[in-house]
Amino acid sequence: xxxxxxxxxxxxxxxxxxxxxRAYYTFVFSLMAVIVWxxxxxxxxxxxxxxxxxxxxxxxxGLYITNxxxxxxxxxxxxxxxxxxxxxxxxxxxxxxxxxxxxxVFALMVGALMPLIDLGRPDRMLxxxxxxxxxxxxxxxxxxxxxxxxxxxxxxxxxxxPDIADLRDRLTxxxxxxxxxxxxxxxWNGSEEQRKRLxxxxxxxxxxxxPVAVSVHTVVSWIFGMTLRVGWHSSIFGPYFVVGAIFSGIxxxxxxxxxxxxxxxxxxxxxxxxxKHLGLMLLALDASYIYFTISEYLTASYGAEAADLELLGxxxxxxxxxxxxxxxxxxxxxxxxxIALPRTRTPAGVTVAAxxxxxxxxxxxFIIIIPTLSRPMLPYEWGQYQPTWVExxxxxxxxxxxxxxxxxxxxxxxxVSVWETVGERMATEGGIPLPSTFTMAANTHSVPLSGEExxxx
Numbered sequence: 001x002x003x004x005x006x007x008x009x010x011x012x013x014x015x016x017x018x019x020x021x022r023a024y025y026t027f028v029f030s031l032m033a034v035i036v037w038x039x040x041x042x043x044x045x046x047x048x049x050x051x052x053x054x055x056x057x058x059x060x061x062g063l064y065i066t067n068x069x070x071x072x073x074x075x076x077x078x079x080x081x082x083x084x085x086x087x088x089x090x091x092x093x094x095x096x097x098x099x100x101x102x103x104x105v106f107a108l109m110v111g112a113l114m115p116l117i118d119l120g121r122p123d124r125m126l127x128x129x130x131x132x133x134x135x136x137x138x139x140x141x142x143x144x145x146x147x148x149x150x151x152x153x154x155x156x157x158x159x160x161x162p163d164i165a166d167l168r169d170r171l172t173x174x175x176x177x178x179x180x181x182x183x184x185x186x187x188w189n190g191s192e193e194q195r196k197r198l199x200x201x202x203x204x205x206x207x208x209x210x211p212v213a214v215s216v217h218t219v220v221s222w223i224f225g226m227t228l229r230v231g232w233h234s235s236i237f238g239p240y241f242v243v244g245a246i247f248s249g250i251x252x253x254x255x256x257x258x259x260x261x262x263x264x265x266x267x268x269x270x271x272x273x274x275x276k277h278l279g280l281m282l283l284a285l286d287a288s289y290i291y292f293t294i295s296e297y298l299t300a301s302y303g304a305e306a307a308d309l310e311l312l313g314x315x316x317x318x319x320x321x322x323x324x325x326x327x328x329x330x331x332x333x334x335x336x337x338x339i340a341l342p343r344t345r346t347p348a349g350v351t352v353a354a355x356x357x358x359x360x361x362x363x364x365x366f367i368i369i370i371p372t373l374s375r376p377m378l379p380y381e382w383g384q385y386q387p388t389w390v391e392x393x394x395x396x397x398x399x400x401x402x403x404x405x406x407x408x409x410x411x412x413x414x415x416v417s418v419w420e421t422v423g424e425r426m427a428t429e430g431g432i433p434l435p436s437t438f439t440m441a442a443n444t445h446s447v448p449l450s451g452e453e454x455x456x457x
């Protein structure tokens with residue numbers, strides 16, 4: 001009876017892999033349409049040059065670098081939250097770790113494309129390899145992102161192995177999917193020796209990935225902080241960027257939790273407790289980010305240097321005031337109150353706060369970059385930057401690509417870890433002991449499929 005209950009629960013988590021309705025294909029094709037339009041916009045940029053964008057010789061960075069910092073930022077919470085919660089033994093994290101880890105990988109994939117898109121001549125990316133100088137923070141960024149992406153893929157893949165083996169054994173797959181599951185399962189049979197090796201590998205990667213993740217966004221901040229420009233040259237940028245990355249990353253995990261919970265009917269596994277815990281973490285980081293923001297602008301204003309005061313004037317009451325105050329009030333203050341008040345600390349309320357946080361943090365990356373570049377280095381008027389349809393189209397395509405990757409991933413592999421979540425739940429409810437969840441792939445029997453489901457498989 002315990003075994004059958006275990007298998008039945010596993011079936012619930014893998015059912016999205018088996019069944020694909022019309023809504024799924026409509027959603028995927030809609031995302032692909034946005035990506036195709038973004039591809040056309042990029043073709044236009046390649047054909048006609050960066051003149052089709054709003055970037056010029058003064059404001060030489062725009063939406064693309066804003067997107068780079070944003071996507072690299074949201075990637076942090078995936079590995080950091082997952083790794084920290086694994087290391088500290090927080091059992092409630094089991095249903096959400098895979099969402100977090102997949103967000104890391106796909107956000108890095110999309111974010112890493114942004115510098116390439118930002119180049120008018122993408123072939124010149126080879127110059128980083130051929131003529132790169134280790135003294136350049138851009139080289140540091142290139143190396144750290146590549147290292148982080150490699151580590152994040154390994155960290156995502158290791159806990160997937162038992163679930164891939166379960167899919168290999170649970171269902172009779174036809175064609176290429178069965179061969180792929182067999183290949184990726186690495187011969188997993190749930191033996192005690194395999195279990196120990198997997199546990200050891202996951203623990204090692206959990207420890208390694210934390211400093212790697214912190215170093216990546218620190219290096220991203222150094223591209224700005226080590227440039228002698230007003231508003232950038234600051235020693236606070238390292239921790240400021242890391243806190244902001246985890247802040248926006250947790251917000252992204254909350255949004256993903258809410259969507260998958262509703263679409264895949266995972267209310268039994270992703271509960272209000274998960275929203276409460278992550279909401280309180282979001283609140284703590286919100287308070288930390290407010291502290292860093294006040295410290296940044298108070299230090300600049302107290303010195304009363306002309307360049308700093310000009311920049312602050314542009315942010316507080318000048319041309320960039322709308323973006324700044326939407327970030328400050330809509331992205332920091334309002335979400336803090338929504339999570340702090342028990343009445344609005346519900347799954348829906350926390351999710352709305354998370355959406356506001358991500359909007360605010362994207363605007364924050366925008367106002368870090370554009371106002372500083374707009375301020376003249378020589379005595380003439382401020383530069384002007386107005387993003388064109390090409391930049392907005394590529395930005396929309398990058399967001400659509402990120403969502404599409406997560407959507408497809410969740411339709412080929414369980415978005416909630418079956419062997420971790422189901423085993424923990426059964427152990428909590430007095431069922432099979434937790435260690436035996438590692439032997440799931442060897443013990444489960446094939447699940448009979450209906451004719452319609454067999455055709456889809």
